[in-house]
Amino acid sequence: MSExxxxxxxxxxxxxxxxxxxxxxxxxxxALPFVVQALGQPALVPLATRVLIYAIxxxxxxxxxxxxxxxxxxxxxxxxxxxxxxGILYRTFADDALFLGFIPGTDQLLVTLPAAILAAGxxxxxxxxxxxxxxxxQFIMITLAFAQMLFFLFVSLKAYGGDDGMTxxxxxxxxxxxxxxxxxxxxxCLVIAALVFLVLWxxxxxxFGMVLAGIRQNERRMAAIGIAPYRYKLAAxxxxxxxxxxxxxxxxxxxxxxxxxxxxxxxxxxxxIMVILGGVGTLLGPLLGAAALVILETVLTGWTEHxxxxxxxxxxxxxxxxxxxxxxxxxxxxxxxxxx
Amino acid sequence: MTATLLSVRxxxxxxGGLIATDGVxxxxxxxxxxxLIGPNGAGKTTLLTQLFGELTHDEGAIxxxxxxxxxxSTPQRVKRGVARTFQINQLLPDFTMLDNVALAVQAHDGHxxxxxxxxxxDEALRGRARQHLTTAGLSHRxxxxxxxxxHGEQKQLEFAIALACEPRLLLLDEPMAGLGHxxxxxxxxxxxALKGRVTMLLVEHDMDAVFALADxxxxxxxxxxxxxxxxxxxxxxxxxRTAYLGEGDA
Amino acid sequence: MQLSQRLxxxxxTAMTLVLEQLLNGLQxxxxxxxxxxxxxxxxxxxxxxxxxxxxxxxxxxxxxxxAAAQTGSFLLALLAGLAAAAFIGMVMExxxxxxxxxxDHLDQVLATFALILIxxxxxxxxxxxxxxxxxxxxxxxxxxQLLPGLTYPVYRLAIIAIGLLVALGLYxxxxxxxxxxxxxxxxxxxxxxRALGVDxxxxxxxxxxxxALLAGLAxxxxxPILAVQVGMGEQILIMTFVVVVIGGVGSIRGxxxxxxxxxxxxxxxxxxxxxLLRHVMTGSEADALGAGxxxxxxxxxxxxxxxxxxxxxxxxxx
Numbered sequence: 079m080s081e082x083x084x085x086x087x088x089x090x091x092x093x094x095x096x097x098x099x100x101x102x103x104x105x106x107x108x109a110l111p112f113v114v115q116a117l118g119q120p121a122l123v124p125l126a127t128r129v130l131i132y133a134i135x136x137x138x139x140x141x142x143x144x145x146x147x148x149x150x151x152x153x154x155x156x157x158x159x160x161x162x163x164x165g166i167l168y169r170t171f172a173d174d175a176l177f178l179g180f181i182p183g184t185d186q187l188l189v190t191l192p193a194a195i196l197a198a199g200x201x202x203x204x205x206x207x208x209x210x211x212x213x214x215x216q217f218i219m220i221t222l223a224f225a226q227m228l229f230f231l232f233v234s235l236k237a238y239g240g241d242d243g244m245t246x247x248x249x250x251x252x253x254x255x256x257x258x259x260x261x262x263x264x265x266x267c268l269v270i271a272a273l274v275f276l277v278l279w280x281x282x283x284x285x286f287g288m289v290l291a292g293i294r295q296n297e298r299r300m301a302a303i304g305i306a307p308y309r310y311k312l313a314a315x316x317x318x319x320x321x322x323x324x325x326x327x328x329x330x331x332x333x334x335x336x337x338x339x340x341x342x343x344x345x346x347x348x349x350x351i352m353v354i355l356g357g358v359g360t361l362l363g364p365l366l367g368a369a370a371l372v373i374l375e376t377v378l379t380g381w382t383e384h385x386x387x388x389x390x391x392x393x394x395x396x397x398x399x400x401x402x403x404x405x406x407x408x409x410x411x412x413x414x415x416x417x418x
Numbered sequence: 419m420t421a422t423l424l425s426v427r428x429x430x431x432x433x434g435g436l437i438a439t440d441g442v443x444x445x446x447x448x449x450x451x452x453x454l455i456g457p458n459g460a461g462k463t464t465l466l467t468q469l470f471g472e473l474t475h476d477e478g479a480i481x482x483x484x485x486x487x488x489x490x491s492t493p494q495r496v497k498r499g500v501a502r503t504f505q506i507n508q509l510l511p512d513f514t515m516l517d518n519v520a521l522a523v524q525a526h527d528g529h530x531x532x533x534x535x536x537x538x539x540d541e542a543l544r545g546r547a548r549q550h551l552t553t554a555g556l557s558h559r560x561x562x563x564x565x566x567x568x569h570g571e572q573k574q575l576e577f578a579i580a581l582a583c584e585p586r587l588l589l590l591d592e593p594m595a596g597l598g599h600x601x602x603x604x605x606x607x608x609x610x611a612l613k614g615r616v617t618m619l620l621v622e623h624d625m626d627a628v629f630a631l632a633d634x635x636x637x638x639x640x641x642x643x644x645x646x647x648x649x650x651x652x653x654x655x656x657x658x659r660t661a662y663l664g665e666g667d668a
Numbered sequence: 669m670q671l672s673q674r675l676x677x678x679x680x681t682a683m684t685l686v687l688e689q690l691l692n693g694l695q696x697x698x699x700x701x702x703x704x705x706x707x708x709x710x711x712x713x714x715x716x717x718x719x720x721x722x723x724x725x726x727x728x729x730x731x732x733x734x735a736a737a738q739t740g741s742f743l744l745a746l747l748a749g750l751a752a753a754a755f756i757g758m759v760m761e762x763x764x765x766x767x768x769x770x771x772d773h774l775d776q777v778l779a780t781f782a783l784i785l786i787x788x789x790x791x792x793x794x795x796x797x798x799x800x801x802x803x804x805x806x807x808x809x810x811x812x813q814l815l816p817g818l819t820y821p822v823y824r825l826a827i828i829a830i831g832l833l834v835a836l837g838l839y840x841x842x843x844x845x846x847x848x849x850x851x852x853x854x855x856x857x858x859x860x861x862r863a864l865g866v867d868x869x870x871x872x873x874x875x876x877x878x879x880a881l882l883a884g885l886a887x888x889x890x891x892p893i894l895a896v897q898v899g900m901g902e903q904i905l906i907m908t909f910v911v912v913v914i915g916g917v918g919s920i921r922g923x924x925x926x927x928x929x930x931x932x933x934x935x936x937x938x939x940x941x942x943x944l945l946r947h948v949m950t951g952s953e954a955d956a957l958g959a960g961x962x963x964x965x966x967x968x969x970x971x972x973x974x975x976x977x978x979x980x981x982x983x984x985x986x
Contacts (some may be wrong), residue, residue: 149773208971211978215717216917218773219909220974226906227967234960285524285532285540292510292521298472299508303522303583304496305530313531343906347781354778384793390785397779398767 107268111261123260125376129369130267131328134274136352136364138321143350144359145282146314147294149218151346152205152225156319158341159201160194160326162232165244165336167193172247187250187257191327198323199316206315210308222343229341243337250331257331267328274321279361281317290314351393423448423617424587429478431468438464439475440641446587451609451618453628456638457662462621463505465638466589470502471495482587501585503576505592509564515575516560520547522582547582554578555604570601577608587617594624606630637661684818689939690932695824697931698831702886703904704911704923705838706879712918712984713851714872716768717776720760720783721883722901728753728884729896730791733800742805746888753884754877761876769872788898797898802891827889834882835924842920851875910970916980925982930966937962
């Protein structure tokens with residue numbers, strides 16, 4: 079792990095300034111839809127929703143990558159599987175058919191989300207079990223390759239849109255809420271994001287989290303105290319895959335569309351960029367990173383279609399010259415914190 | 419005669435053309451400190467690494483209390499009661515001293531698949547960890563990050579972590595290396611205090627420490643044990659003197 | 669013409685079709701080898717993962733295509749492709765890669781990913797999104813008859829020949845020269861080479877330069893038969909990763925055999941899977957599933973190899 083990872087896994091009672099900062103953040107996120115409405119910019123609500131969804135994906139990736147030290151270049155696969163879980167279940171529901179002959183479709187969020195999590199977790203288990211037999215550059219290449227394989231799989235599935243993707247007529251239903259409404263859906267995503275971050279925070283501070291952090295720092299030392307690293311890395315990989323799947327399911331709902339692009343390796347790259355922009359191995363970093371990249375992308379595409387030519391050098395400079403990404407920058411300015 | 423805790427027979431290891439371990443036979447008796455000395459390059463660390471399971475031997479048998487452990491992985495051997503300190507410190511640099519030891523206590527405890535509950539507030543773990551740190555004379559530095567420790571403190575931490583594994587057999591790889599005079603004396607005292615409760619295989623260059631601590635000494639030269647005996651026997655052994663000092667006729 | 673239709677042409681037996689596809693597989697494998705050899709050396713010796721290796725392939729292809737269109741000379745196109753790849757490679761190494769040798773893999777991945785973005789967009793600005801057309805050099809145009817019923821394009825045979833020559837050259841370089849010895853030592857024990865007092869920076873630059881040249885060569889040769897377009901580098905790069913994983917990181921021999929295996933398996937699956945599936949299912953389904961299986965095939969192969977040999981088939985050090 080490079081020195082630029084300002085990792086403080088000290089989960090002792092957060093200082094007063096941190097608690098205040100968190101409350102301010104929560105208040106801001108809750109007030110956001112109303113504020114932007116008042117400012118006459120309602121389109122910012124969908125934008126914020128996208129940020130939250132990507133934050134969930136990036137935070138999940140961060141568990142494996144930042145805390146576990148596993149550089150997975152294939153997390154888009156789990157993101158996409160989550161999305162396709164929603165898509166396939168909806169298509170099956172709309173056609174009143176049975177998927178694989180025995181699974182009925184559904185348009186209920188309370189069913190599709192767990193289904194997406196399970197499906198992504200299953201694939202993460204298989205891919206992780208194989209990939210974690212290796213390390214270093216091999217691991218990176220293998221996770222990339224497996225994700226690419228799944229990309230091709232979904233491209234070849236003509237029944238579910240193939241290369242063109244599949245539209246989802248309506249967002250999944252949740253009780254009687256109007257999920258089509260931007261603000262309602264934003265709050266659903268906000269609640270889920272809060273839950274995800276809470277769960278990740280607890281995991282990181284737990285006994286499991288300690289072992290994971292130990293494995294990241296020195297596997298040899300961990301073996302020497304009796305810990306076989308493989309099963310812990312696999313568990314972290316699966317949990318992180320499940321989180322990415324959850325995000326994918328939300329994204330499919332948000333876009334009302336799912337396509338193999340969700341599994342493209344560049345999507346994996348985007349997630350990693352969010353993680354590093356926000357600060358690897360920190361708890362709120364992924365939220366900052368997701369916000370930074372989504373906002374950057376939105377602003378830049380407004381200027382030029384060649385926005386990646388601007389993103390590229392920015393990313394390069396961040397990687398080469400900053401330590402700890404945005405989170406590290408904020409911490410040094412005395413504003414942020416590494417981890418609550 | 420005391421029972422044999424660790425028994426090594428015919429251990430061999432080669433790296434291409436280099437024979438690192440050339441048919442080593444060794445018996446470490448329960449409760450004793452057995453020192454392993456020899457000139458640089460004799461293969462002492464390689465031997466320890468094989469005994470600990472980090473390196474797979476080519477031939478030979480490694481028996482712990484009668485049980486063959488040669489096919490077991492390192493974590494499995496640790497579960498059987500073997501622990502090790504490293505010549506080049508293997509610590510968790512982002513963690514504090516207390517974190518490092520508490521993790522070893524947790525690993526020994528065996529319940530690491532707990533996803534909730536704050537591990538740093540787990541008094542059962544932290545309490546025992548503090549005890550081990552106290553034994554190693556480090557309790558006043560418990561909350562310091564490893565990266566901020568002096569070399570001597572890091573070495574002591576290695577020792578504390580090994581203690582936290584509650585081993586039957588402790589493999590020590592040059593625990594005095596790089597220590598100042600006072601620190602060395604402290605380490606000797608700590609090892610002495612353990613005698614009888616923990617069996618130790620001690621690789622060391624510091625002859626004062628070796629002669630002060632060891633019940634038995636084996637001399638390793640070019641991967642072979644050329645002599646085993648008490649301190650007096652080794653001191654008077656002509657082959658040993660030749661190997662170390664180049665004395666006598668070849 | 670569909671493979672299955674050609675089966676009914678006179679003089680064409682199933683055997684000749686198989687041979688033809690084997691040759692295609694060999695040709696693809698040889699191109700993969702050119703990329704994999706550089707990549708595996710860079711991984712093995714410098715410990716750096718360079719995602720922008722595919723960009724050097726793309727640069728070689730575009731430079732050669734541009735030169736060919738401007739001058740009509742195949743020789744100039746060849747030189748342009750090689751020179752451009754080598755030059756861009758050197759700049760890449762000096763400006764970016766150098767700073768990454770000591771960094772962890774995540775930083776390397778993201779920095780070189782940033783390079784891909786920069787290269788792809790730059791090429792789009794210069795040449796647009798439409799694929800470039802590159803003509804086969806006249807000297808290598810046409811086909812020869814290898815066996816009764818089996819004619820094969822000269823150009824592809826030339827690629828195979830060049831690729832095998834390069835393989836031979838690399839083998840001699842690695843195994844028979846002093847430089848090669850350093851390369852082998854560096855692949856298995858980086859620190860040792862440094863300890864021997866070798867100017868490690870020079871070695872790194874040389875290795876990188878060689879990798880860039882090979883990538884450029886693969887790119888310029890690919891021009892006439894594959895599409896020269898933005899993104900071509902990444903597609904083949906991921907397959908190259910599979911080659912390196914199957915063959916073993918740091919091993920030229922692994923790169924060679926891995927590339928041939930991947931090339932043959934991939935080409936065979938693409939050629940024969942739909943046809944074979946037609947025996948058990950309807951036409952369009954067979955085509956779709958066949959295409960799917962074909963594109964997934966090598967990754968499944970990689971998974972199998974990983975199960976049995978996590979370090980690859982011919983690892984540099986076990």
